[in-house]
Amino acid sequence: MNLVEKNFVIEVKETKVMPFEEKVLTSGLCDFVLPMKFKKSKGMSKITYDCSGYSTISQIKLQGIKDILEILEKTLITYNKSNEFLINSEKIALTVDTVFYHLKYRDVKIAYIPSQEHRSFKENLEIFINQLKEYGDGQSRRILDKTYEEIQCRNLNAKEAINYIGSLRRELFASGIIGE
Secondary structure (H helix, E strand, O other): OOOOOOEEEEEEEHHHOOHHHHHHHOOOOOOOEOOEEEEEEOOEEEEEEEOOOOEEHHHOOOOOHHHHHHHHHHHHHHHHHHHHHOOOHHHOOOOOOOEEEEOOOOEEEEOOOOOOOOOOHHHHHHHHHHHHHOOOOHHHHHHHHHHHHHHHHOOOOHHHHHHHHHHHHHHHHHOOOOOO
């Protein structure tokens, strides 16, 4: 699957996306996902995504823990919006190839790629943090490990995790570990 084109297309079985989900996702109101269009034919849905101005996290150069934590926090805020639109967040895969970032506007969107494999928030978070660790140095990896450990130990939900990461970012800024 090539997610780096200006527009990319995937094809899935029509049954992977419920009619309600399709209607909501294509309404233009879902600000957490990349704009998408569906075209059905012979039991299949061809989904076209418009990622103009956005790059996958795997394509951008992150500048240390400051950028990594900003991306992580914004991704979780974006992910958490799925509930507002009655989209099952367990059907959303968080990876460095499905999370998109707009460098100019510092905005995050997710490519909603329907999957039968449902992932809990904690499973998604573990996968995403482990992938983000590849973009950091030793200190960044330790901070990300501690972040995931705290979220697990405290059994935080997505909203609580967002608050925890925001607080951590402020703490690291105040201590001089991350600068402006």
